[in-house]
Amino acid sequence: MTEVKASMAGSVWKIEVSKGETVEEDQDIVILESMKMEIPIPAESDGTVQELKVAEGDFVNEGDVIAIIE
Template sequence: MTEVKASMAGSVWKVVAAQGDSITSGQDLVILESMKMEIPIPAEADGTVKELKVNEGDFVNEGDVIAIIE
């Protein structure tokens, strides 16, 4: 199990992956918006998205868990 965490504080601009999706390491899961910049948050491992913990419009802080990959 791998927890994907936010690299910085910001708003969830777009959720790219869905629960149950097969993903590869480096594939974007969500895109954060911070200071008018878009910051992609990639998967850190190959696997399946077990759970997405954010929705579009949510605010996350640095270190918050965004998704769980198995």
């Protein structure tokens, strides 16, 4: 199990995957918006998205879990 975490604080601008989707390492999971910049948050390993912990528009802090990949 891999927890994908936010690398910085920001708003969830766009979710790029859905629950049950197979992802590859470095594939973007979500795009955060912070200080008018778009920051992609990639998967850290290959696997299947088991859970998305955020919704578009949510605010996350650095280190918050965004998704779980197994």
